[in-house]
Amino acid sequence: MDSQDNGSRSPRKARGRPRDWEDKTAQNTIKSLDRAMEVFEFLSERQGMALSTISDEMGQSPSTVYRVLVTLEGRGLVEFDAEEQLWHIGARAFTIGARFLRRTSLVDRARPVMRRLMEATGETANLGVEKEGQVLFLSQVETHANIRAFFPPGTLSAMHASGIGKALLAQMDEDRLSRRLEGGLQSFTPRTITDRIALQEDLARIRARGYSVDDEERNLGMRCIAAPVFDAAGEALAGISVSGPTSRVTADALDRLSRPVIEAARTLTEAIGGQVTRQP
Amino acid sequence: MDSQDNGSRSPRKARGRPRDWEDKTAQNTIKSLDRAMEVFEFLSERQGMALSTISDEMGQSPSTVYRVLVTLEGRGLVEFDAEEQLWHIGARAFTIGARFLRRTSLVDRARPVMRRLMEATGETANLGVEKEGQVLFLSQVETHANIRAFFPPGTLSAMHASGIGKALLAQMDEDRLSRRLEGGLQSFTPRTITDRIALQEDLARIRARGYSVDDEERNLGMRCIAAPVFDAAGEALAGISVSGPTSRVTADALDRLSRPVIEAARTLTEAIGGQVTRQP
DNA sequence: TTTGTATTTTTCATATTGTGAATTCGGATT
DNA sequence: AATCCGAATTCACAATATGAAAAATACAAA
Numbered sequence: 001m002d003s004q005d006n007g008s009r010s011p012r013k014a015r016g017r018p019r020d021w022e023d024k025t026a027q028n029t030i031k032s033l034d035r036a037m038e039v040f041e042f043l044s045e046r047q048g049m050a051l052s053t054i055s056d057e058m059g060q061s062p063s064t065v066y067r068v069l070v071t072l073e074g075r076g077l078v079e080f081d082a083e084e085q086l087w088h089i090g091a092r093a094f095t096i097g098a099r100f101l102r103r104t105s106l107v108d109r110a111r112p113v114m115r116r117l118m119e120a121t122g123e124t125a126n127l128g129v130e131k132e133g134q135v136l137f138l139s140q141v142e143t144h145a146n147i148r149a150f151f152p153p154g155t156l157s158a159m160h161a162s163g164i165g166k167a168l169l170a171q172m173d174e175d176r177l178s179r180r181l182e183g184g185l186q187s188f189t190p191r192t193i194t195d196r197i198a199l200q201e202d203l204a205r206i207r208a209r210g211y212s213v214d215d216e217e218r219n220l221g222m223r224c225i226a227a228p229v230f231d232a233a234g235e236a237l238a239g240i241s242v243s244g245p246t247s248r249v250t251a252d253a254l255d256r257l258s259r260p261v262i263e264a265a266r267t268l269t270e271a272i273g274g275q276v277t278r279q280p
Numbered sequence: 281m282d283s284q285d286n287g288s289r290s291p292r293k294a295r296g297r298p299r300d301w302e303d304k305t306a307q308n309t310i311k312s313l314d315r316a317m318e319v320f321e322f323l324s325e326r327q328g329m330a331l332s333t334i335s336d337e338m339g340q341s342p343s344t345v346y347r348v349l350v351t352l353e354g355r356g357l358v359e360f361d362a363e364e365q366l367w368h369i370g371a372r373a374f375t376i377g378a379r380f381l382r383r384t385s386l387v388d389r390a391r392p393v394m395r396r397l398m399e400a401t402g403e404t405a406n407l408g409v410e411k412e413g414q415v416l417f418l419s420q421v422e423t424h425a426n427i428r429a430f431f432p433p434g435t436l437s438a439m440h441a442s443g444i445g446k447a448l449l450a451q452m453d454e455d456r457l458s459r460r461l462e463g464g465l466q467s468f469t470p471r472t473i474t475d476r477i478a479l480q481e482d483l484a485r486i487r488a489r490g491y492s493v494d495d496e497e498r499n500l501g502m503r504c505i506a507a508p509v510f511d512a513a514g515e516a517l518a519g520i521s522v523s524g525p526t527s528r529v530t531a532d533a534l535d536r537l538s539r540p541v542i543e544a545a546r547t548l549t550e551a552i553g554g555q556v557t558r559q560p
Numbered sequence: 561t562t563t564g565t566a567t568t569t570t571t572c573a574t575a576t577t578g579t580g581a582a583t584t585c586g587g588a589t590t
Numbered sequence: 591a592a593t594c595c596g597a598a599t600t601c602a603c604a605a606t607a608t609g610a611a612a613a614a615t616a617c618a619a620a
Contacts, residue, residue, distance in 0.1 A: 033312065067310050096321060096377060273371040275375060
């Protein structure tokens with residue numbers, strides 16, 4: 001009877017000291033637990049390790065590492081392959097970790113990242129995914145500037161003439177790419193890339209430098225810089241971008257603007273539990 | 281010289297004391313770590329809990345729970361929603377847990393097969409294995425349809441009430457089957473098979489036609505068609521399935537849908553170097 | 561077979577460090 | 591303003607995590 005009020009009293013806003021101070025006195029962490037989690041993380045990075053390998057490379061005593069592993073094994077977070085005498089991440093770790101997704105909506109996670117991106121660059125930040133061969137804009141954070149690129153959420157746009165679209169195309173293998181492009185490349189402005197070869201050269205450049213540029217290819221007077229966001233399987237599932245008038249998004253500004261975009265994409269990738277596996 | 285020999289010396293069979301005694305002296309676990317992991321698991325079960333809720337329901341002191349959470353937060357295993365002052369499972373827990381899948385290349389190999397299966401049938405494709413007497417869903421490729429069966433990866437489900445589960449059960453010999461079923465057959469819907477004899481008849485039918493059908497046995501309104509995937513030793517180690525609403529997955533559609541499922545299972549079996557040896 | 565070597569478990573003495581009661585703190589409620 | 595509530599912190603104490611070393615085991619070599 002000390003429990004059934006789970007949420008019924010609806011503590012929408014919590015009382016108590018707010019923990020926004022970030023880290024100030026991060027001295028109230030549990031050291032042994034932290035070290036144990038270090039082992040856990042380390043094991044996840046290179047699975048199938050022997051006890052001695054782990055303890056050697058982590059500089060910890062075998063005894064300690066052993067006890068950590070046995071303890072985690074007891075909860076299924078770690079598994080021991082009795083045949084090969086090697087340690088692995090356990091199935092329960094997968095089950096527990098997967099519950100993270102129940103709460104994670106890409107759009108929610110992206111909002112703070114996009115706000116920071118907008119503040120860092122001063123330009124409107126956008127988030128988009130692929131939807132039936134087109135780019136669907138999901139969300140945006142508008143710049144404070146008076147002249148601004150406006151791209152209402154819900155808009156659909158051709159992939160080959162969009163920063164986010166090209167960032168996503170650049171991550172596709174030859175097979176999927178071909179299917180996306182078999183409808184031909186519609187022209188929107190004089191600068192739209194309509195030639196398949198030219199597009200593939202651009203995609204190669206995008207892969208090499210890590211970001212794409214829409215240089216008035218969809219709307220005259222508007223440039224856009226985008227980078228891909230990856231899911232857990234290492235597939236590009238979204239793109240994040242900044243867009244603005246050519247007057248501010250100049251060739252000189254590319255370097256200054258692209259860095260925060262790439263950084264934002266990386267941050268968002270981490271925030272949704274994604275990782276970059278392939279580098280095509 | 282303490283690192284680069286990772287596996288090169290090929291200790292196929294390890295030395296040292298073999299740990300097959302199972303648990304005998306399970307007293308060399310770390311108590312505080314075990315308690316901390318208990319908090320971690322508990323949080324994953326009901327996300328979005330306040331500190332006091334956790335400590336109350338677990339019967340632990342708030343201080344301890346707090347420190348555990350802060351420590352795990354430091355590694356991203358747990359997240360704190362500053363707005364609502366609630367604790368959640370973190371992105372890194374997901375990332376680490378997802379690495380469980382890397383242990384075999386099964387998931388990687390399965391992805392293209394599943395994508396093709398989804399496109400051929402129009403329904404969500406799933407991959408699952410047996411884990412401790414239950415079906416663990418590893419991966420899925422979602423359909424584009426608006427009404428879709430949603431079965432998040434990481435979910436555990438009873439074998440006798442799952443398409444993949446029954447496909448795996450159908451490949452077991454009498455001995456293993458008995459052990460799996462000695463816990464009884466829990467009922468989930470009016471259509472769940474709860475009678476041992478009826479189940480064995482269904483398993484015989486599954487073996488005969490090569491695929492299993494979950495006909496609203498776990499969730500009303502949802503049907504599922506599955507087939508087994510075999511490893512090199514000819515043992516069924518996974519199942520591949522499509523699942524969808526009863527409105528689309530009708531009795532008439534069974535033939536049209538089962539063919540691609542069987543084909544996908546065969547393709548995946550080949551892709552992982554497996555083969556079908558026994559036909560029990 | 562016997563001996564040697566590598567690796568994993570266990571033991572044990574030690575002090576590091578995790579623990580909960582009590583306190584402080586800051587917002588929410590009145 | 592005053593009061594209440596739950597989150598964050600402190601502190602004194604002993605529970606318990608720790609690593610060195612020894613034991614146990616399997617494989618390799620002699």
